[in-house]
Amino acid sequence: MILKAMTVFAVFFLASYFTGLWADIIMLRLRSECTVLYRISFGGCVLIALGMIVCFAGSLFGASSTVCICIYAVIAAALTVAAVPAACKRKISLFPFVMPRFHVYDSLYLAVILLISVQIAGVFGYSFDNAGVLRGIPEAVKVFDSGVLAPADPMMLFTGSLSRIMNVHPLRFVHGCLAVPLILFYYLCTFEVIRVILPSDERRPVALLTVTLLAMWGYQSDFLLGAALLLKWYGIWVFVLFGLANVSAVILIRYLEMIPETVPVRDIEETEDEDPDQEEWDMKKHRIVNARNLAIALGVLAACLAASVFILNGKINRLYAATVNLQTDINSRCSIYEFIPESGQTEGYLITGSDGTVTFIGGGSSKNSGLLETFLDEHVNNINIWYIYGEDEESSGAMRALIHSGRVDPEKIYVIDREDVTGIR
Amino acid sequence: MIKELIWQIHNGHRELVGDGAILVLFVASLTALLFLIPVKTKKIIPLFLSVPATIGCAIAGFIKAVLDIRYSSKLYKALSVLLAAALVILVCTVSGRMVFSSDLAGKNENDLHMPAGIVAAGEEILAQSSDPKVLTMPGWGLYLKSLSSSFTLMYDDENGASSLDGDQMRVYEELLKDSPSMKKIAAFAHAEDCGYVVLSKDMWPERPITSYGYELIYEDDSCGVYREVMTP
Numbered sequence: 001m002i003l004k005a006m007t008v009f010a011v012f013f014l015a016s017y018f019t020g021l022w023a024d025i026i027m028l029r030l031r032s033e034c035t036v037l038y039r040i041s042f043g044g045c046v047l048i049a050l051g052m053i054v055c056f057a058g059s060l061f062g063a064s065s066t067v068c069i070c071i072y073a074v075i076a077a078a079l080t081v082a083a084v085p086a087a088c089k090r091k092i093s094l095f096p097f098v099m100p101r102f103h104v105y106d107s108l109y110l111a112v113i114l115l116i117s118v119q120i121a122g123v124f125g126y127s128f129d130n131a132g133v134l135r136g137i138p139e140a141v142k143v144f145d146s147g148v149l150a151p152a153d154p155m156m157l158f159t160g161s162l163s164r165i166m167n168v169h170p171l172r173f174v175h176g177c178l179a180v181p182l183i184l185f186y187y188l189c190t191f192e193v194i195r196v197i198l199p200s201d202e203r204r205p206v207a208l209l210t211v212t213l214l215a216m217w218g219y220q221s222d223f224l225l226g227a228a229l230l231l232k233w234y235g236i237w238v239f240v241l242f243g244l245a246n247v248s249a250v251i252l253i254r255y256l257e258m259i260p261e262t263v264p265v266r267d268i269e270e271t272e273d274e275d276p277d278q279e280e281w282d283m284k285k286h287r288i289v290n291a292r293n294l295a296i297a298l299g300v301l302a303a304c305l306a307a308s309v310f311i312l313n314g315k316i317n318r319l320y321a322a323t324v325n326l327q328t329d330i331n332s333r334c335s336i337y338e339f340i341p342e343s344g345q346t347e348g349y350l351i352t353g354s355d356g357t358v359t360f361i362g363g364g365s366s367k368n369s370g371l372l373e374t375f376l377d378e379h380v381n382n383i384n385i386w387y388i389y390g391e392d393e394e395s396s397g398a399m400r401a402l403i404h405s406g407r408v409d410p411e412k413i414y415v416i417d418r419e420d421v422t423g424i425r
Numbered sequence: 426m427i428k429e430l431i432w433q434i435h436n437g438h439r440e441l442v443g444d445g446a447i448l449v450l451f452v453a454s455l456t457a458l459l460f461l462i463p464v465k466t467k468k469i470i471p472l473f474l475s476v477p478a479t480i481g482c483a484i485a486g487f488i489k490a491v492l493d494i495r496y497s498s499k500l501y502k503a504l505s506v507l508l509a510a511a512l513v514i515l516v517c518t519v520s521g522r523m524v525f526s527s528d529l530a531g532k533n534e535n536d537l538h539m540p541a542g543i544v545a546a547g548e549e550i551l552a553q554s555s556d557p558k559v560l561t562m563p564g565w566g567l568y569l570k571s572l573s574s575s576f577t578l579m580y581d582d583e584n585g586a587s588s589l590d591g592d593q594m595r596v597y598e599e600l601l602k603d604s605p606s607m608k609k610i611a612a613f614a615h616a617e618d619c620g621y622v623v624l625s626k627d628m629w630p631e632r633p634i635t636s637y638g639y640e641l642i643y644e645d646d647s648c649g650v651y652r653e654v655m656t657p
Contacts, residue, residue: 001536126538131567134539135583138570145574171537171571193478194485197458203489207481214477245474252471356604356631381608381631 001176004166008177015076016043016185021083024092032254036096038247041189045247047076048239052154055161059149065161068149108205115212116187119230123179133231140170155236174234182233186242187212193246196253337379339363341371347398348372350379361387366397373407386410451476454483539568542647543623547572549643549650550621560614561623562600562648569623579619592616604629611637614653622651 017036020043027034051072058068087094139152143160163173187208194207215229227237339348341364348362358380363372376383386408389395402408455472458479472479537544547569550557559569560579567583569576580593589597596613599605607630614622615638622639625648635641639651 131564134567134571138567138574141571142574169537171539175538176536190475190478190481193475194482197472197478197482198485203482203485206488207478207485210481210484211477214480241476245476246478249471249474249478252474256470356629358631381606384631 001168001172004168005177005180008166009181012044012047012181012185013040015047015080016040018080018083019043019046019076021087021092021094022046022079024087025083025090026251027254028090028092030251030254030258032257035192035195037188037195038192038250041185041192041243042247044185045189045243046079048155048158048243050076050079051158051162052236055149055157056151056154059151059157063149065143065147065149065157065164069161069165106205108209112205112208112212115209115216116183119212119216120180120183122230123175123183123233130225130231132225134171135226136235137170137174140174144170153236155234155239159234178234183229186229186233186238189243189246193249196250337375339372339375341368350375352380357384358382359385359387360399362389363396363398365394366401368398369401369405372398373402373405376402376408383408383410384412386413387416388413389416391415451480454480458483458486537572539571540647542645543568544572545645546623546643546648546650547576550623551575553642553652554620557621558617558619559621559623560596560610560617560619562625563597565623565625579614579617600624600628602628604631606630607632607634608637610634611639614639620653624649624651 017040020039020041023039023042024034026042027038054072054075055065055068058065058071084094136153136156139156140160140163142152143149143157144164147164149157149161159174159178160170163170166173166177168177190211191204191208194204194211198204198207226232226235227241229238229242232238334354335352337350338346339350339362340346346362347364347368348360351359351361353359360383363386386399388399399408399410399413403410455469458469458472543565550559551573556575556577558577558579559566561569563582566576566578566581570578580589580597582589582597592613596610599609605628610622611634613619622634624634626644626646634651638654640654641649642652643650
């Protein structure tokens, strides 16, 4: 198993590195730089997306998982191999490593590494107290068991196909082989976005540290469980949120930066000869408190309020549901029912205790036995303790009839002495 | 009822943080990036794609802006180290305890990362039947289906109890009780031709299911597996 995990790790990052050469080519066209980390992020993203597409397409045509993985391997290998000459043709260095300069604030990266290590160690060493984490896994298990692909979550189809090829149960594959490469890969993707957004080096480690904390926060909500990197690193939503979205964001930012700023001719003419009023208006425009900023702030406030109302509404509904269920639970645990036959006179009481003990008092003569059996069928299965008012037919006939028919089997029967009770009063 | 309400309120802040934090943090982060940090307007549009990175950048920028009020390189360096230590301690003490269940970690000695009792129960059933029909506790079906696709569940509550039909809902509600009626559960299982029943050890039925045509074939601290008694 360790050998298989190491193979997955090595193959994934090596293939991602060379497939990522296409990222260099794209960045070259966008007149921007491409780091080694972005190369790996882009390559990994392409490889995973390709696997999902091939497996999902295979499921639509009813192909077997083995065939799909073979097709995937051929396409991935072709992409990887083709990237090398394409990069060399454009004079892109295959191994552009430079030693980074070390700053004191880079020590924060140690905290990031420590946190990620804690996450990975947790993934290996602990189980989760929420079965919902496994949602989606049955689809991968189905592929693993049968080898047939049916339309379902593409990520799970891909995972199931890989685990079948490697002959490892999907759960073992996810926890043993995928945890380390995927969690590291998603953090690489996130770091690349942070690097592009923040030009200043000193803020990057703090930003990455915040993201690692957020990744651990996701578990606090069932709604966000599917996108929690810590628990669902093998899920499609984590791939979309931490992989695809981040890699796409970097390309989009670079593309938008490439487009030159277009300044209208009229604006250029106006700036040449500005009057004092215009300058004053311009100052107002750039003040922190102006109409535009206020509108944005109000919009944000409105969004926060709407979210609060939505969340509180859900909370109140849950509280109501909990109260209703609790009342039902109490009713089902401890309750008293009155047995009234057709005569209209109360002939007995059924008491169910909070510990599940069922007690019956009375019952009457044997002519009540049929109605009493129906009454018991509605409420209980058996009676543990039975109190009767005497041993004669008038007081114990119904009980005797039910015992003889096998409907009830009381553990204890007590006879209440009417005279004693009357004497007390 | 009061105890339940207190429990709900106690957990409320966690769910509130989980459900609302990302939305509020994201909106606040975009606002912060607009006003606090000199991010070019063009970079704002792609930020909608990257929610965690946006929040991270905004918080980093905010911290930097606060520290810049009395900026000195030594202060920044010292605070950076302190901040890192504080964040790690926070994660290890608060989030870590909530995320990973130490209770399950002790019991979980298999590499499938599921409760060991259910794994053993599932393997025991698979050893006896290649296509078993199983009635089990609410929420446990996902474990069995994650173990093998051979299991056929008598009801599938993966999408919530609302997706169950009349009889399934009745037996589902019965299984949620502390003292369920095994007569009703066994009757449902017989009617559905269910060969195996996996029950939790936390239940206290008035009569065991062995009184209604099922025999115990496996048990441990957490669950018991019962097989339908077949008469020749």
